[in-house]
Amino acid sequence: MENGKCKMKGRSSGTAAKKAAVKLSAMDRVKLARDAKRPHIWDFINAFCSDFEELHGDRLVNDDRGLVAGFGTVGDYRALILGHHKGATVEENMEANFGMVNPDGYRKAMRLAKLAERFHNPIVTFVDTPGAYPGKEAEERGQAEAIAKSLEFFAGLKTPIVVVVTGEGGSGGALAIAVGDRILMMENAVYSVISPEGCAGILWRDGKMAPAAAEALKITADDLKRLGAIDEIVPEPAGGAQKNPKAALASVKKAVLSALKALAGVPADELVEQRYAKLRAYGNFY
Amino acid sequence: MSWFVANNEKPKIPPAKALWAICPKCKSHMPKEEWKKNNSICPKCNYHGRLSARERISQVADEGTFAEVFRDVSYSDHLEFHDASGDYKSKVEATIAKTGERESVVMGTCEIDGHKAMLGVMDFAFMGGSLGTGTGERIARACEQAIAERRPLVIFSASGGARMHEGILSLMQMAKTSAAIGRLKAAGLPYISVCTDPTTGGVSASYAMLGDINVTEPKALIGFAGRRVIENTIHQKLPADFQSAEYLEKHGFIDKIVERKDMKPFLAKMLYFWGF
Numbered sequence: 001m002e003n004g005k006c007k008m009k010g011r012s013s014g015t016a017a018k019k020a021a022v023k024l025s026a027m028d029r030v031k032l033a034r035d036a037k038r039p040h041i042w043d044f045i046n047a048f049c050s051d052f053e054e055l056h057g058d059r060l061v062n063d064d065r066g067l068v069a070g071f072g073t074v075g076d077y078r079a080l081i082l083g084h085h086k087g088a089t090v091e092e093n094m095e096a097n098f099g100m101v102n103p104d105g106y107r108k109a110m111r112l113a114k115l116a117e118r119f120h121n122p123i124v125t126f127v128d129t130p131g132a133y134p135g136k137e138a139e140e141r142g143q144a145e146a147i148a149k150s151l152e153f154f155a156g157l158k159t160p161i162v163v164v165v166t167g168e169g170g171s172g173g174a175l176a177i178a179v180g181d182r183i184l185m186m187e188n189a190v191y192s193v194i195s196p197e198g199c200a201g202i203l204w205r206d207g208k209m210a211p212a213a214a215e216a217l218k219i220t221a222d223d224l225k226r227l228g229a230i231d232e233i234v235p236e237p238a239g240g241a242q243k244n245p246k247a248a249l250a251s252v253k254k255a256v257l258s259a260l261k262a263l264a265g266v267p268a269d270e271l272v273e274q275r276y277a278k279l280r281a282y283g284n285f286y
Numbered sequence: 287m288s289w290f291v292a293n294n295e296k297p298k299i300p301p302a303k304a305l306w307a308i309c310p311k312c313k314s315h316m317p318k319e320e321w322k323k324n325n326s327i328c329p330k331c332n333y334h335g336r337l338s339a340r341e342r343i344s345q346v347a348d349e350g351t352f353a354e355v356f357r358d359v360s361y362s363d364h365l366e367f368h369d370a371s372g373d374y375k376s377k378v379e380a381t382i383a384k385t386g387e388r389e390s391v392v393m394g395t396c397e398i399d400g401h402k403a404m405l406g407v408m409d410f411a412f413m414g415g416s417l418g419t420g421t422g423e424r425i426a427r428a429c430e431q432a433i434a435e436r437r438p439l440v441i442f443s444a445s446g447g448a449r450m451h452e453g454i455l456s457l458m459q460m461a462k463t464s465a466a467i468g469r470l471k472a473a474g475l476p477y478i479s480v481c482t483d484p485t486t487g488g489v490s491a492s493y494a495m496l497g498d499i500n501v502t503e504p505k506a507l508i509g510f511a512g513r514r515v516i517e518n519t520i521h522q523k524l525p526a527d528f529q530s531a532e533y534l535e536k537h538g539f540i541d542k543i544v545e546r547k548d549m550k551p552f553l554a555k556m557l558y559f560w561g562f
Contacts, residue, residue, distance in 0.1 A: 132491075132510065132511075133519075134510070134511030134512075134515045134516045134519050135511075135516060135519060135520055136516060136520060136522070136524060136528070138510070138511075139509055139510060139511065139516070139528070139529060140537050141537075142495070142537070142538075142539045143491070143510040143511070144490035144491040144494075144495045144508075144509065144510040144539075145495040145539055147460075147491040147492075147510070148460075148464060148490070148491050148492050148493070148494070148495040148496050149495070149496070151460055151461045151464035151465070151491075151492055152464040152465065152467060152468040152496055153468075155461065155464060155465035155468055156465070156468045156469075156472070171448075171457060171488075172448075172457070172460060172487075172488055172491045172510075175457055175458075175460060175461060179461050179465075191454060192453070192454060192457070193448045193450050193452075193453060193454055193456050193457040193488070194448075194450045199450050202450070203369035203370060203371070203450070204369055204370040205370065206370075209370065212369075213369075216365065216367055216368060216369065217365070217450065217453050217454075218365050218453045218454065219453070219454065223454075224454055227364070227453070227454060227455060229454045229455060229458055275465075276465055276469065279458070279461050279462045279465045280426060280462060280465070280466075282419075282422075282455055282458035282459065282461070282462050283362065283364075283419030283422060283423065283452070283455035283456070283458060283459060283462075284419070284423055285362040285364065285419060285423075286358065286359040286360075286362075286420065286423050
């Protein structure tokens with residue numbers, strides 16, 4: 001299916017994204033989104049603030065290294081930063097489970113977000129995960145409950161939340177820290193209900209059909225903007241963020257700061273009402 | 287005509303599947319009639335099998351009190367989704383024709399032993415009980431109507447997860463329904479989630495695990511990731527009772543395993559305790 005066939009109406013995105021869409025298939029974007037050289041959580045943190053303090057632990061069982069959390073000054077804002085951590089080296093990959101978060105990670109995020117709410121710190125989240133961790137302990141400690149609770153929790157949190165999908169937005173594991181007031185998405189990021197490989201395995205009975213599944217699922221930033229699932233596409237340098245990380249980080253920072261500024265004056269109760277209206281409108285065709 | 291002429295016609299014996307029920311848990315065979323007569327519960331191992339939404343409603347709602355709402359809310363094919371076996375629209379239209387339902391959750395107001403409630407029941411026969419935009423919309427509206435009418439909410443879940451044919455917006459229904467349930471609770475109303483066999487994926491990771499109490503039936507499958515996915519990730523065999531109702535109760539994520547015959551009085555009793 002071509003993009004043009006999609007029935008959803010919406011404003012078209014930036015011209016850069018449009019031009020690239022001609023050349024790049026959905027699967028090309030998936031590959032770009034997974035590129036190990038793309039800016040990762042610590043690149044964002046270091047580019048956004050010089051005083052970041054990481055904080056650890058869910059106060060129950062563990063500190064999940066797949067989800068980084070801490071406070072830092074971003075422009076004029078003292079913010080809580082949350083983000084999936086895939087890891088830059090093999091050791092980090094192993095420690096962080098390649099950004100596949102356990103329930104402990106989501107519970108850490110909620111614990112610190114509650115603290116941010118108390119002291120009126122806005123929250124910035126960076127989304128980049130293949131999905132929540134499918135493990136034995138993850139199930140025993142309530143992976144489903146932790147994600148469900150995050151969704152309910154962030155929907156009602158009385159402080160501004162800016163979400164940036166920077167790489168792979170992998171299903172429920174991504175969404176658990178992606179409920180917010182402004183949803184930004186980098187031009188080459190993808191965000192999907194299921195991985196193209198997973199979908200191909202189920203609906204095509206052949207994992208090699210992933211490119212077809214990627215097209216059918218509509219997972220690129222352009223598609224999501226058209227479907228109303230995100231608010232804004234952050235353009236990337238030619239060839240993708242990994243070609244010029246510095247420029248990519250700067251444009252994300254600019255977009256986040258302007259989103260934070262737009263939300264700063266909104267009274268907390270109104271913010272929560274607006275957020276509910278936004279969630280409520282997702283897929284309301286009826 | 288000779289006695290010995292070969293008869294090439296296939297004997298007209300109905301296939302075994304038409305006559306015999308096989309318990310999916312213990313693999314016991316029994317006549318289908320016996321399975322039905324036992325309310326789809328295995329007489330050998332007490333596995334509580336799947337019911338259609340309408341069967342469930344008739345066992346939970348007081349007779350004549352169930353009034354369906356939001357039946358006009360159905361599926362949406364906003365992606366014009368196709369896969370190897372055809373297009374989504376034909377599949378879901380066939381499901382509608384087969385089940386008589388228009389979405390994977392049936393929603394309505396009712397009384398449960400005289401207690402007013404908003405009741406939602408998922409039907410696994412409708413696209414594997416998957417969470418589509420219509421499902422999410424029905425649940426969100428149910429929460430809003432429940433708040434307006436001061437009705438407690440009860441949802442029986444049965445689902446394989448989000449409906450991938452509806453893409454990202456099916457994922458967003460997890461957030462939408464969870465937010466709506468948060469508002470119902472904030473309005474001082476209770477929500478009882480009943481996770482029936484099976485409750486997995488995006489449904490378990492949203493409204494099905496958000497009950498003020500979460501209950502289930504014996505031997506129901508409840509979990510986030512599929513067993514095979516986990517085994518392939520950790521390269522280990524999982525215990526036989528992994529993700530069973532009993533396993534979840536042991537790990538603290540289920541308040542109680544309730545037998546089907548006790549479900550209605552149990553729900554009524556909890557609503558009574560909380561003053562509804």
